[in-house]
Amino acid sequence: MKLWHCYNSRSVRVLWALEEMGFDYEVETIPFPPRVFQKDFLDVNPLGTVPYFVDGDVAMTESTAICLYLVEAHGKPDFGLASDHPDYGDYLNWLFQSDATLTFPTAIALRYSAMEPRERRQPQVVQDYAKWFLGRLRWLDRHIDGRDFLCAGRFTIADIAVGYALHLADIVGMAEHFSPQVTAYLERLRARDGFKRCQAVDPDQDPFKNYTPKFTVEPREKNQGAA
Structure with missing residues (x-):
């Protein structure tokens, strides 16, 4: 797993989730906003936004969706809820x-x-x-x-x-x-x-x-x- 991250941006959600769940991952911290201060990032993510997250062939840009992916695709049910839960x-x-x-x-x-x-x-x-x-x-x-x-x-x-x-x-x-x-x-x-x-x-x-x-x-x- 690799996360492109800007401090205090929405990518905090993903970094926080990775830490809570105990995953091994790589993080690359870039200046905010990267589409202005690190233009070569557009070659990685054409949106120029963070978070940008890759896991094998999976590439994702939405912070909350990535958190949900970590729970459901990587078997971390303690951090989510099953569909039959009352909440x-x-x-x-x-x-x-x-x-x-x-x-x-x-x-x-x-x-x-x-x-x-x-x-x-x-x-x-x-x-x-x-x-x-x-x-x-x-x-x-x-x-x-x-x-x-x-x-x-x-x-x-x-x-x-x-x-x-x-x-x-x-x-x-x-x-x-x-x-x-x-x-x-x-x-x-x-x-x-x-x-x-x-x-x-x-x-x-x-x-x-x-x-x-x-x-x-x-x-x-x-x-x-x-x-």
């Missing part, structure tokens, strides 16, 4: 919600607050998508209250998928608006040895190490009508 619907929903509902608006806010050239930054876009993200946390707020993990009372790749979304939101500067139960959940995930080992891989490549959020969002109580 299977929740498990699938969290896997898909982690990117489509949670990571997407945070990535937009990050892009237009810091990653674009100054003349292309859009404060109103940042505000709108930050509010969107915080509004979409309502499902997690309710679900995680009184639970340590999302499904089946144990750690699964659903926690990796959603945990990265929260980790990125913290980088962007939205963690101060998390509910107490979401804050505690993120702290539990970050305390895991697998996450710590993941974060120890080339931290000097962190593209956000000098990033300071340039925006604020209204308190969550005022965001209940957010779209």
Whole structure:
């Protein structure tokens, strides 16, 4: 197995899963975004995105899908759920919600607050998508209250998928608006040895190490009508 990885990008999900599951693998850390700073990466992955993961003849680009592949194709059921488990619907929903509902608006806010050239930054876009993200946390707020993990009372790749979304939101500067139960959940995930080992891989490549959020969002109580 080989993973192309950018520090604190979506490829964190895959690296974290590889560490938790104890696989032997090769990791190549590249600067973010690689399609700008390492153009020869386009010869490897024409999308120019990370993660990029290969396992024999298998090549994959989607972080949560790779985590699911590791569970199902490599026999790691302790990190997933079988289709006959009562929490299977929740498990699938969290896997898909982690990117489509949670990571997407945070990535937009990050892009237009810091990653674009100054003349292309859009404060109103940042505000709108930050509010969107915080509004979409309502499902997690309710679900995680009184639970340590999302499904089946144990750690699964659903926690990796959603945990990265929260980790990125913290980088962007939205963690101060998390509910107490979401804050505690993120702290539990970050305390895991697998996450710590993941974060120890080339931290000097962190593209956000000098990033300071340039925006604020209204308190969550005022965001209940957010779209």
